Each structure stands twice: as structure tokens, then as C-alpha cells.
Amino acid sequence: MSGIYIHIPFCSSKCAYCGFYSVPTLKRKAAFLESLKQEIVSRKDYLHGEKVETIYFGGGTPSLLKGEELHAILKVLYDTFEIDPQAEITLEANPDTLSLDDLVAIRALGVNRLSIGIQSFFDNDLQYLGRRHNSQHARQCLAWAKEAGFENITIDLIYGLPTSDAEQWSRNLECFFELELPHLSAYALTLEPNAILTKQIEMGKVQPVHEDDAVRDYGILCQKMAQQGFLHYEISNFCKPERHSRHNTSYWFGTPYVGFGPSAHSYDGLSRQWNVSSLEQYVGNGKRSTENGKLFESERLTLEQRYDEYVMLRLRTMWGIDLQYLKREMGERFSSYCEQKAQPLIAHGRLSQNREILYLTDEQMLFADGIAEALFW
Ligand code: SF4
Known part of the structure; x- marks a missing residue:
């Protein structure tokens, strides 16, 4: 049993709080896709023939890829690895990047789990976070996802925001319950060293973040999720019975996985490997090489x-x-x-x-x- 992670390093723009590796332009997309295919094929033996039970497209914003581009990646994966016919295939998506037609096309490719970056159902929170969508886009995207046939849908919400009080956070959770989704990931807002928000706060341009707000919201979260019959299976993750993220859970159980794309990590049970966090270096001159000739670093764990x-x-x-x-x-x-x-x-x-x-x-x-x-x- 094993898993595959694919890091799609593109975003439409940078969210204020973001600490993930991504670039706010699609300029190198074609070169990236070519390098990605090469990387997948070149590491075909990493999982030692283990059956792949989960595939996860993370980022970045994987929903910026067109249906045919996702199809091409999946084809290389299926040609290269033994993929379980019942595999969980997750795609991270942002509400502003998808139409109903896109969602129908993605579902038809075999993607059976959607992880949507909603973050909040309130516009003042979304503006503070520097998100591109508003609450209306969020609701529309979720309605379309269901219409396209997705049942296994999870959303992300962020708490501990200075733009939200206890009541607003509770109402955010109520919005989630009304949608009758099987899974929620809820994260406390953290200030990443290089994030735009961290600089904005330092310069006094936006409201600072208070740890007490996150503690308060976390209490509300745990209480309300339990009341609604959700299992609190990881600090930030809640699910209805049997609807946990199989991919993320396999990380916590030490299952081997291979990660492709810039900044992606891999683990084979004994050693860890991480790719360069640089699209430029990843695509190289069509040769997928860094200056010292290595695309990744690795470490054997004691x-x-x-x-x-x-x-x-x-x-x-x-x-x-x-x-x-x-x-x-x-x-x-x-x-x-x-x-x-x-x-x-x-x-x-x-x-x-x-x-x-x-x-x-x-x-x-x-x-x-x-x-x-x-x-x-
Ligand atoms: S969409 Fe996600 S990865 Fe992209 S900038 Fe926003 S938080 Fe970062």
C-alpha cells in the first residue's frame, strides 16, 4: 500500500497568509508538465511495485490545470504505477477557478474527492486573507461540485481571524453543516515568516492576530463538530464515519509515498526525500536539473x-x-x-x-x- 502526491505550483495570485510553495503565474506551465512527466517516469521504482491506493493533487492550485492536462498526468501515473481501481483521487481546488463544465470534466477523469479552499463564508474574512473569491463564489462552487457528481467533498476553513468574532465563526460552521459535507479541515491562522500578511501586520496596515481568538474558536469548533456527529481524527481534521482522508491518514501511519513536483516530499519507510522548492530549478533547461545536478535532497532516518x-x-x-x-x-x-x-x-x-x-x-x-x-x- 502506498500513495502519490503531485505538487502543482501555480496560483492565480498569492493569498496574504500563504506559506506554501507556489508562483503567481502560469508562464512555465508547459515546461512544468513536461518535467513532471519525466520525473514520474524516472522514479517508477521508488515504491517498489507497491499498489497505489491514494493520489493527491495539491499545491498551489491544481484546479488551474485544464482537464486534458490532468488527464495527461493521470495517464502517465497509470502507465507507470500499479494503481488500485478503488484509489482515492483528490484534487485541491479554489472556488474562483472552476466552472460547472470544469467540474464535470474533472469528475469524468476519475477524480473522486474534492478539497475546496473555502476558508470562510464571510467576505470580510476573505478580504483579510487576500483570497480571490467571495462568499457567493464559494457557495456556487460547492453547488456545482455536487451537481457534477462529487459526493466526497471536503472544505478548508480558517479560524482565529481578527475579522471574525465567536459568533461569526459559529455561523461559518453553521454554513458548513447546512451543506451536509462529510469532511472539514479547519486551521488556525498562522503567520508564516514570508507571508504578505505577516509584513502587513508588521507595518500596521491590517489588524494583528491574537492567539486567544484561535483558542476560543478551536473550543467552539470541537464542541460543534462533536454535536454534529463528526469524528475529530486529527488536530485539524473532522469527518463523518469512514469519510476520513485516506491519503493524509496514510502519512500519519507511516505509509510510503512518492511526491512529484517542486517542494514535494517522499518517504519510502526508511528515508525521506524532498524536491527543490523552485520551479525554475525544477524545469531547468528542459533537463530537470539544479545547478549542482540534483533535483532533490534526501536523508536516511535513524x-x-x-x-x-x-x-x-x-x-x-x-x-x-x-x-x-x-x-x-x-x-x-x-x-x-x-x-x-x-x-x-x-x-x-x-x-x-x-x-x-x-x-x-x-x-x-x-x-x-x-x-x-x-x-x-
Ligand atoms: S491558493 Fe493556496 S497555495 Fe495558492 S496562494 Fe492561496 S493559500 Fe497559497
């Missing part, structure tokens, strides 16, 4: 690094850290160490334990990074 990674990823999920797994896969040295480090955290109510599983409750999850650090090797 057992200690694999332990840290397991702790960090699993603590963010409802499945938690399985001490039996640690013992079985990494040895008693690691399970005992983890158990011993966990005791003071449990005693102080920062971590919970149920038999062999260490996990975080909703309230504890907000501090997951700090708690994971306390358990690191």
Missing part, C-alpha cells in the same frame, strides 16, 4: 528520528501513540523511554492514557507540538 516522527505524527491523531507498536517495531528501549517520559505529562493532565495508547484530548491537542517535544528522544 531509528531515533523515526521514533520522534512517529510520536509527533501520531500524537496529532485520535489513534495516539501505541506503546505496543513501539515495542514491536523499534524495541523496548523506545517503548520504555516513551512511557517514562509520558508519566509527568499524564500526572499534570497534559497527556492521556488508555491501556497501551497515549493520546491527547481535544483540550490537550492545542498543545500537541510542545507535548510531542517532551516525548522526543
Whole structure:
């Protein structure tokens, strides 16, 4: 079992809060698509023949690609890897980039899951975030997605915005419930070092972000999602039963995956690899080469690094850290160490334990990074 991630590095413009690698122009699209195909074929052995169960088009804005361009990428993937006929195929989309015809064409290609960057159903939030769409586009896009035959739809919302109070955030969630979608990803607004918003705040041009707002909104989020029968399966992710993102969940379970495109990461179970975060270098002169001749960097993980990674990823999920797994896969040295480090955290109510599983409750999850650090090797 394995997965494929494809990074489409194009956006119509840069959103104010964005920390992802993307360029606000389609100028190098043809060259990118050519390099992408070359990369896919050149790394056909990375997954050692494992069946691919998930494909994820992320970005950037993958919905900026035309149907025939997506078709061409999928064709190379199907020609190169063994893809499960029941594979989950997700495409990230922005509401301003899609018409009903586009959505029908994408569905016909076999894309069976849509992840739409709604972020908010309120225009004042969307303006603050520097999004290109407004709340009307958001609703229209969701209606079209359903009309095109998509059932497995998730949206992103952002909370902790200075333009929104508790009531507006609650109404945002009500809008989500009215749509009867099976999945939500909700993220606290974070200030990325190079994001436009960070500079705007530093210059006093827009309202600053307060951490207290995010804590307040997170409480509302957890409460309302539970009331509506959603499973809180990862810090930022909620789903109806059986409707979790199979692709993202496989990351948290350490499943091997290969990532194509600039800034994409790959993991084969023992080592990690990451591509250059530069479209220029990625496409090169048609040769897909960087100055030093390498498109990617890689690192073989030590057992200690694999332990840290397991702790960090699993603590963010409802499945938690399985001490039996640690013992079985990494040895008693690691399970005992983890158990011993966990005791003071449990005693102080920062971590919970149920038999062999260490996990975080909703309230504890907000501090997951700090708690994971306390358990690191
Ligand atoms: S659409 Fe997504 S990737 Fe593109 S600029 Fe906005 S946040 Fe960044």
C-alpha cells in the first residue's frame, strides 16, 4: 500500500497568509508538465511495485490545470504505477477557478474527492486573507461540485481571524453543516515568516492576530463538530464515519509515498526525500536539473528520528501513540523511554492514557507540538 502526491505550483495570485510553495503565474506551465512527466517516469521504482491506493493533487492550485492536462498526468501515473481501481483521487481546488463544465470534466477523469479552499463564508474574512473569491463564489462552487457528481467533498476553513468574532465563526460552521459535507479541515491562522500578511501586520496596515481568538474558536469548533456527529481524527481534521482522508491518514501511519513536483516530499519507510522548492530549478533547461545536478535532497532516518516522527505524527491523531507498536517495531528501549517520559505529562493532565495508547484530548491537542517535544528522544 502506498500513495502519490503531485505538487502543482501555480496560483492565480498569492493569498496574504500563504506559506506554501507556489508562483503567481502560469508562464512555465508547459515546461512544468513536461518535467513532471519525466520525473514520474524516472522514479517508477521508488515504491517498489507497491499498489497505489491514494493520489493527491495539491499545491498551489491544481484546479488551474485544464482537464486534458490532468488527464495527461493521470495517464502517465497509470502507465507507470500499479494503481488500485478503488484509489482515492483528490484534487485541491479554489472556488474562483472552476466552472460547472470544469467540474464535470474533472469528475469524468476519475477524480473522486474534492478539497475546496473555502476558508470562510464571510467576505470580510476573505478580504483579510487576500483570497480571490467571495462568499457567493464559494457557495456556487460547492453547488456545482455536487451537481457534477462529487459526493466526497471536503472544505478548508480558517479560524482565529481578527475579522471574525465567536459568533461569526459559529455561523461559518453553521454554513458548513447546512451543506451536509462529510469532511472539514479547519486551521488556525498562522503567520508564516514570508507571508504578505505577516509584513502587513508588521507595518500596521491590517489588524494583528491574537492567539486567544484561535483558542476560543478551536473550543467552539470541537464542541460543534462533536454535536454534529463528526469524528475529530486529527488536530485539524473532522469527518463523518469512514469519510476520513485516506491519503493524509496514510502519512500519519507511516505509509510510503512518492511526491512529484517542486517542494514535494517522499518517504519510502526508511528515508525521506524532498524536491527543490523552485520551479525554475525544477524545469531547468528542459533537463530537470539544479545547478549542482540534483533535483532533490534526501536523508536516511535513524531509528531515533523515526521514533520522534512517529510520536509527533501520531500524537496529532485520535489513534495516539501505541506503546505496543513501539515495542514491536523499534524495541523496548523506545517503548520504555516513551512511557517514562509520558508519566509527568499524564500526572499534570497534559497527556492521556488508555491501556497501551497515549493520546491527547481535544483540550490537550492545542498543545500537541510542545507535548510531542517532551516525548522526543
Ligand atoms: S491558493 Fe493556496 S497555495 Fe495558492 S496562494 Fe492561496 S493559500 Fe497559497
